[in-house]
Amino acid sequence: MGNSSVRWINILFVLAALSGVGVFLVAIGSLVKLVIISALLAYILDPLASFLESRWMGRTAATSVIFIGITGIGALFLFLAVPLLAREIGSLQDMVSSGRANAMITRFESFLQGKLSFLGIQDLDLVAKVHTRMSDTMNWLVSHVFDVVSLLTDLIIVPFIVFFLLKDGRAFKKHLINSLPNRHFEFALNLLYKMEVQLGNYLRGQFLDAIVVGILSTIALRILGIEYYFVFGALAGLANLVPYLGPVAGASLTIIVSLFKTGDIAMAPYIALAFILVKLIDDALIQPLIVAKSVDMHPLVVLLAVIIGGKFFGILGMLLSVPAAGFLKVAIQEGMANYRKYAGRISTQNTL
Amino acid sequence: MDSIWGNIFKPFKKEDDDEIRTILKKIPVFKDLDNRELARVERILHRRTYHPSEIIFSQGDPGFGMYIIESGIVSIVLMPSEHRLAELSEGEFFGELTLLDESPRTASAISRTACKMLCFFQPDLFDLINRDPRLGVKIMFGLARTIGARLKYTNECINALKDLPAVSGAS
Numbered sequence: 001m002g003n004s005s006v007r008w009i010n011i012l013f014v015l016a017a018l019s020g021v022g023v024f025l026v027a028i029g030s031l032v033k034l035v036i037i038s039a040l041l042a043y044i045l046d047p048l049a050s051f052l053e054s055r056w057m058g059r060t061a062a063t064s065v066i067f068i069g070i071t072g073i074g075a076l077f078l079f080l081a082v083p084l085l086a087r088e089i090g091s092l093q094d095m096v097s098s099g100r101a102n103a104m105i106t107r108f109e110s111f112l113q114g115k116l117s118f119l120g121i122q123d124l125d126l127v128a129k130v131h132t133r134m135s136d137t138m139n140w141l142v143s144h145v146f147d148v149v150s151l152l153t154d155l156i157i158v159p160f161i162v163f164f165l166l167k168d169g170r171a172f173k174k175h176l177i178n179s180l181p182n183r184h185f186e187f188a189l190n191l192l193y194k195m196e197v198q199l200g201n202y203l204r205g206q207f208l209d210a211i212v213v214g215i216l217s218t219i220a221l222r223i224l225g226i227e228y229y230f231v232f233g234a235l236a237g238l239a240n241l242v243p244y245l246g247p248v249a250g251a252s253l254t255i256i257v258s259l260f261k262t263g264d265i266a267m268a269p270y271i272a273l274a275f276i277l278v279k280l281i282d283d284a285l286i287q288p289l290i291v292a293k294s295v296d297m298h299p300l301v302v303l304l305a306v307i308i309g310g311k312f313f314g315i316l317g318m319l320l321s322v323p324a325a326g327f328l329k330v331a332i333q334e335g336m337a338n339y340r341k342y343a344g345r346i347s348t349q350n351t352l
Numbered sequence: 353m354d355s356i357w358g359n360i361f362k363p364f365k366k367e368d369d370d371e372i373r374t375i376l377k378k379i380p381v382f383k384d385l386d387n388r389e390l391a392r393v394e395r396i397l398h399r400r401t402y403h404p405s406e407i408i409f410s411q412g413d414p415g416f417g418m419y420i421i422e423s424g425i426v427s428i429v430l431m432p433s434e435h436r437l438a439e440l441s442e443g444e445f446f447g448e449l450t451l452l453d454e455s456p457r458t459a460s461a462i463s464r465t466a467c468k469m470l471c472f473f474q475p476d477l478f479d480l481i482n483r484d485p486r487l488g489v490k491i492m493f494g495l496a497r498t499i500g501a502r503l504k505y506t507n508e509c510i511n512a513l514k515d516l517p518a519v520s521g522a523s
Contacts, residue, residue, distance in 0.1 A: 053483040170479075174398065182400055186409070186473070189398075190416045190454075193475030 033316070034154055038161035040323065042169060043200045044207050049166055063167040067159070084230050091228070191334050198330045203323055205287075206241055212286050213240040213278060217250070220274035224267070226258055236275070240282070242318045243302050251275035297322075297329060369394060372470060375422060378443045380501070381494040389487050396476040400469045408461040408469070415450030415457045417473030424467030429460045439464070451477055451495060 025032050045066055052062035165172070177189050214237020221229035232254040239246035254275070255268045297305075302322055309321025373390050376382045382393060399422070402408060408419060411431045419426075421444050428438040428446060437459055440446060446461060451474050481488030 047482075050479075050483045054485060170396075174396075178398060178400075182402060182406065182408070185398070185400070186416055186471075187414070189473055189475060190414070193478075 034157055035161060036320065036324075037316075038158050038165055040203055040320070041158070041162045042165035043196070043203050045162070045166055046169070046200060047204065059170075060167055063163060066166070067163060081230070085234070191331070194334050195327060195330045199323060199327050202326050206323070209282065209286055210237045210240045213237050213247075213282050216278045216281060217275065220278055221254065221271070224270055224274055226254065226267075226271065228257065232257070236278070241322075242306055243322055244299065245303075245306060245318075247275065247279055297325060301325065301329075372397070372422070375420060375443055375470065379420060379445055380498045381418075381445075381448065381491060383494055383497075384490045385487070385494075389484075389490065392480070392484065392487060393472075393491070396472070396480060398471040398473070400471055402463040402467040402469065404463060404465050406463045406467075408463060408467075409447070409457050411457055411460045413457045414454055415447055416454060416475065417471060417477075418445055418448040418451055419461065420445040420470040420472065422468035422470050424469075425464040426467060427462050427464050429462055431460055448495060448498060450474065452499075 048066055049059065049062045052065055053059055057065070173192065177185055177192070180188050214234055217236035218229055218233025221233055226232065232250070235253065236247070236250035239250040242249075251272060255271050258267050258271060259265060302325070305321040305325035306318050309317035309319075309324070311317070369391075372394050373387070376385075376390050376393060382390060385393065397420075402424070408426065409415065411429075421440055421442050423442050426440045426446070427436055428440065429436055438446075447457065449455065450457070451472070454474070477488070477491065480491070
C-alpha cells in the first residue's frame, strides 16, 4: 500500500474517531454544557487561586478560601440585591398588567395613523400584536424556566466540578499531556498553555468588564431617575457579555420600558446618551485596561458565533459563543503556526 | 477500582520521588533548592520513556523546555552532517536554553539506549513563577548560572582554537 493511501486511511480514521466523539458529546449534551460552564468558571478563578498559593497557601486551602469567599458574596447578594431586584421586577409586572401600557400603545398607534395616513396605515391593531408577541415571549420564557429549574439542580453539580477543576486542574492536564505520544507531547503542552493564557485573559477580562459596565449603567440610570435602574443596570452588564447585540438590546429595552412607564418620549434621548457614554467609557478606558486584545476577532465572525450559539444553546449559548470561538481561533492559529514550523523543518530535512 | 484511580491520579510512586529528588539535587539549575522546593518542582515534571534510537527532538523543532536524563544514554547530533556533539547519560541535562525563549532546537537529541527522561517545560516554569515567585527566582538564578558556565566554557574553547597554529597562521 502506498504512502498516500496509508495517509488517507489515517485521515479517515481520525475523522471517524472525531465524529464518534462528537456524537457522544451531543448525546450527553447537558453534562457537557455543565462541564464547559465549570471549566470556564475555573479559568476565571484560577489566577486568584494561584495568587493565594503565592502567599504560602496550599492549593486545596486556596480553593477552599475562594469557595468560602464566593459563598459569602453570594449570601450578601441574596440579602441585599435580590429583594431590590424582586421589588423592581414586581413593579414592572404591575405596570405591564395595568392598562397603562395598552393606553400608551393605542396613543402611539393613533399618532402613526394621524401622521402617516398618506402611507395607507389604518388598521394596525398594535395592542393585539404586542399582546401576541408578549404571550410568545412568555411561552419562550416558561419553556426556559424549566432550564432554569434544572440549572438550579445543576448549581450543586457545577460548584462541585469547579472545586475539583480548580484544585486538581493541573494534575488533570498533566495526565492528559502524559497520555500523548513522545513525538507530540511537547508541542501539545505548549499549545494548551497558549490557549489557556489567551482564553483565561479573555474570560476574566469580559467578566470584569461586565461588572464595571453593570455598575456604570446602574449609576447613570440612577442619576437620570429611571425607576428600575438596578434591574436595567444589571441587565446592561450581563448583556455586555454578548458583543454588539448586547449593549444595543440593553439600551433599547430600558428606553421601551421607560416609554411605557412615563408615556413621555423626552427621556429616550437621555437614556440613549447615558448608554452611549457608558459604551464610550467602556471602549476607551475599561476594555483596553482589562480585556485581552489577543482574541480579537472580525466583527462578522463574532456576530455569526453569537447567532450560532443562540440557535443551539439559547442565551447561555450566546454568552459562551465568543469565548468558545476565541478558543477555537487560538487553537487553529497556534496549531497552524507550530505545524508550519514542524512542516518547514521536515521539508528541509527531506531536501537535504 | 482503587488501583485504577491510583494509576490515574498518582503521578509518581514514593520510591520514584526519592530517586527523582536525588537526580534533581545534582542539576546546577536546582542547586539552591531545599527539599520542600524540590518537591514542588517534582510535581511539575513530566516523565517520559524512550526506545533505543528514538528521536527525542529534531534540530529546528520549536523548543519549549529542558530534558533531564533519569536513566539511559542520549546523543546530541548536529544535522545534516550527523556529527555527534555529545553523549549524555544519567543525571545530565540538555535543552535548557529553550526555557528562556522558544528558539528552534540547535541540534537533534536521539536516545542511544532505552531512556527515562524528566522533562521541565517553559509553561510549567512560568506557572510556578506565578505561584511561588521566590522559588521561581531561585530556579532562574540557577539557570542563569548554568548558561553563564556554558558561555565561559565556549569562550575557553574559542580561545583554545585561536591558539592552534593553523588558526593563528590563517589570521
